[in-house]
Amino acid sequence: MAELRVENLQFSRDDFRLQLDMVEIKSGEKVAILGENGSGKSTLLQLLCGLLQGHGTISYNNQSLQEIPFNKRAQLFSLLPQFSEVIFPFCVEEVVLFGRFPHAQGNSFSDEDKKLSEQQLEKLDLLHLRKRQFTQLSGGEKRRVMLARVLNQQAPIIYLDEPNSSLDIRHTLEIFELLGGRNETVISPVHDINLAERFFDRFLLLKHGRLLADVTGDQLTPELLTETYDVQVTCGTAAFTFQHQ
Amino acid sequence: MKKLLILIFVITLATSCLIGSTAINPFSPSPVERDILLGLRLPRVLFSAVIGAMLGLSGSVYQLTLKNPLADSFTTGAASSSALGAVLAIALGLPLPLVPLIALGTGLIGLFTVYRLSKTNGVINPVTMILAGVVMNIVASAVISFAKYFFEDSLSSIVFWLMGGFFVVDWGKLTLCAVVLLFAYLLFAGKALQLNLLALDEHSAQSLGINVDRLRTVAFVVATALVAVAVSHTGIIGFVGLIVPHVSRSLFGSDMHNNLFFSSLLGALLLVLADAASRSIIPGGAELPVGIITALLGGVFFLYLLQTRRERFWHG
Numbered sequence: 265m266a267e268l269r270v271e272n273l274q275f276s277r278d279d280f281r282l283q284l285d286m287v288e289i290k291s292g293e294k295v296a297i298l299g300e301n302g303s304g305k306s307t308l309l310q311l312l313c314g315l316l317q318g319h320g321t322i323s324y325n326n327q328s329l330q331e332i333p334f335n336k337r338a339q340l341f342s343l344l345p346q347f348s349e350v351i352f353p354f355c356v357e358e359v360v361l362f363g364r365f366p367h368a369q370g371n372s373f374s375d376e377d378k379k380l381s382e383q384q385l386e387k388l389d390l391l392h393l394r395k396r397q398f399t400q401l402s403g404g405e406k407r408r409v410m411l412a413r414v415l416n417q418q419a420p421i422i423y424l425d426e427p428n429s430s431l432d433i434r435h436t437l438e439i440f441e442l443l444g445g446r447n448e449t450v451i452s453p454v455h456d457i458n459l460a461e462r463f464f465d466r467f468l469l470l471k472h473g474r475l476l477a478d479v480t481g482d483q484l485t486p487e488l489l490t491e492t493y494d495v496q497v498t499c500g501t502a503a504f505t506f507q508h509q
Numbered sequence: 510m511k512k513l514l515i516l517i518f519v520i521t522l523a524t525s526c527l528i529g530s531t532a533i534n535p536f537s538p539s540p541v542e543r544d545i546l547l548g549l550r551l552p553r554v555l556f557s558a559v560i561g562a563m564l565g566l567s568g569s570v571y572q573l574t575l576k577n578p579l580a581d582s583f584t585t586g587a588a589s590s591s592a593l594g595a596v597l598a599i600a601l602g603l604p605l606p607l608v609p610l611i612a613l614g615t616g617l618i619g620l621f622t623v624y625r626l627s628k629t630n631g632v633i634n635p636v637t638m639i640l641a642g643v644v645m646n647i648v649a650s651a652v653i654s655f656a657k658y659f660f661e662d663s664l665s666s667i668v669f670w671l672m673g674g675f676f677v678v679d680w681g682k683l684t685l686c687a688v689v690l691l692f693a694y695l696l697f698a699g700k701a702l703q704l705n706l707l708a709l710d711e712h713s714a715q716s717l718g719i720n721v722d723r724l725r726t727v728a729f730v731v732a733t734a735l736v737a738v739a740v741s742h743t744g745i746i747g748f749v750g751l752i753v754p755h756v757s758r759s760l761f762g763s764d765m766h767n768n769l770f771f772s773s774l775l776g777a778l779l780l781v782l783a784d785a786a787s788r789s790i791i792p793g794g795a796e797l798p799v800g801i802i803t804a805l806l807g808g809v810f811f812l813y814l815l816q817t818r819r820e821r822f823w824h825g
Contacts, residue, residue: 315712338718345712351576352708352763362706366718371702372766410713417717 267291267325268312268421268449275311275318282307282318282473289449289466291420296460297453299470300493305453306346308470309423312451313343324421338366342417346425348410353397356409360384363416384412387442389435403430411439424452428459457489457497510760514771518778522558525785526550530794549678556678557784557799558777559686561749563739565776566694567732568750569757569768573707574728575624577635579814581750582736583807585638586645588745590619591737593649596667600660613737619645620733631711671744674798675784682742689738693731694773700724701765708763746800748807749776755814779803 273284282304289295297305310316314329314337322329324340332340342363350359363384364377385391388408393401398409407430414422422443428436440463443450454460460467467484469477469492477488489497526546527533533542533550568581575585582588594615598608623645627638657667669676697704703724706714715721739746750772757771780799783806787797 310712313712313716315715334715334720335718338716341716343712343716345710345716347710348713349710350708352573352578352758354705354708354763358705358762358764359709362709362717365702365706368702371699373702413713423716 268451269321269323269326270312271321271323273311273318273320273322275307275316277307280304280307280473282311284308284320284475287468287475287478289451291449292447293449293466294444294464295449295451295466295468296464297451297468297470298457298460298489298492299453299476303470304473305470306425307473309343309425309451309453313337313341313423315343335366338417338419340419341421341423342414342419343423344410344414344425344427346429348406350398353399355394356390356396356398356401357381357385357394359398359409360390360412360416363413366417366419380418381412381416384416387415388412389438404432404435407431408435408439419448421449421451424450426453426455428454428456511771514760514774514778518774518781521778521781521785522554525554525781528785529788552680552683553675553678553784554781556683556686557675557780559683559690560675560739560743560746561776561778561780562773563686563690563693563735563776564746564749564780565753565772565774566690566697566750566769567735567739568752568776569754569765569772570697570704570728570732571750572754573704573765573768574725574732575627575638576633576707577638578755579635579639579751579811581748582732582740583646583745583747584642584751584811585620586623586642586649587616587620587733587736588740588747589646589649591616591733591740592671592745593619593652594737595670595741596653596656599666599670600656600663602663609738609741612741613734616733616737616740617730619649620729624729674743674746674787674796674800676796686738686742689735690773693735694769696731697728697769698766700727701769704728704765704769705763744798744800746780747804748810749779749803751807751814752810753779755810779806 268289270284270287273282275282280302297308299305307316311318312322324332361373361377361381364373364381368374368377385394388411390408390412393405398406401409407427411427414424427439431439436459440459444463454464461481461484465481467479467481468475469479469488471492476492479488486497486499527535529550531542531545533546538546564582571580571582571585572578591612594611595608598611603611623638623641626641627633653671657664660667703719706717706719707721707724711721753775754768754772756775757768761767761771780803783802784799786802787799790797
């Protein structure tokens, strides 16, 4: 298990500035990052993964991110970027197997790695696509394959940048339910507030690169969301509700 | 399939030793034929195989690290900028052992320039890369023309070298190239698993524990060393590294454990065949520079790739 601590984090690029005074995330928490486009959600994720360099302190289990070598980071956290691709015709099972790289001994994958990959394929309803080329899949199928790769990494913290983009409602529910039932910490920018409220238990609300609020589900009020998104948010009965069968 | 390909390669090597201006009877060679076989043909055929493997291997690595199916030593400008260094070294009368080193230096400058120009916000744009490669080829060609004009005393050496091909081969050259090839192959093969991850977007690869910048730099330097050493000894032989990684991928999949080996093998096979054709296509013993044959083959293949992957190129 791993704990994340962020202190006095600052990052700037062109006109954009991100500033976070203090955030602590305990192991196993499911944290959604909410905010309008350009509020800094993906930037924050990239900073937490060390893909961008900012000022301040990011530490995992009291060890500064800067001091953690690349290969050790991969055993600490995994990342599903907002846009992910595979060039050249690798098949689905090969892509999912890539997730075992941080655990691979030597220059090839073990039988155990292959067995675990197969289990991830099954969990994400991808077994029938295992021999298909990744580049030939639909957007939603690609997203699920990439998610299987991320889960296959078996890192205690999972960063997911809009995991349900391109997914239909059935697979969205399946994936959020799957994530909710796991022990790992999940930190994820999510655009669908209703889904976020249903499946996450803590919410970081960003506005113009600043942390507007750090709240739990029962503190997530329409007033707070109105302030976050600059639109009038009310709480009522939706026209349609969805429940995974 | 793999064994069949290796068998075809061995038969091609043996057959191509017998083909040329003087046909050699393998069963009862005369003393002259034996001298030709061992002193000229065998080193030449082995040399063309080694150079082909070097170009095929470098193409396989370039295509993956640059995320571009049209990348090879020629389209990235690495070959022409290496040639530029080699020509300047020849023109200035530098000692021959220095020629590949100068070629490596200018080749790396050319490749990194193309790479930096084609990368914006962490993404390599394949179209920009090809355009930057074209510009690099034009600039290198202009400087080479200037060297031919300005260094009159070295003109004949430069022109002879620029023709490319395997006209002058000795065991020393062959050994040097084979050692460089072996070193590069073993290095890449040892990193095949990491190289596979470069097929992912940069953020995914990095989050899996790969130091992408470091791995890419190592790959660039070693692949360009292959190109520089090859170019220094044979001139520019284009498109081998473009064609064979694709053929390898379609036959044996994209896994770099296979692609590195079969791109090298198919590169060797292609260049041995092209060299045999260049020695025998014109009646009367005259030879074509082998680069003409590979350029014709590669040009058609390039157009085919552009046609079949047009959507992907224009839309990123």
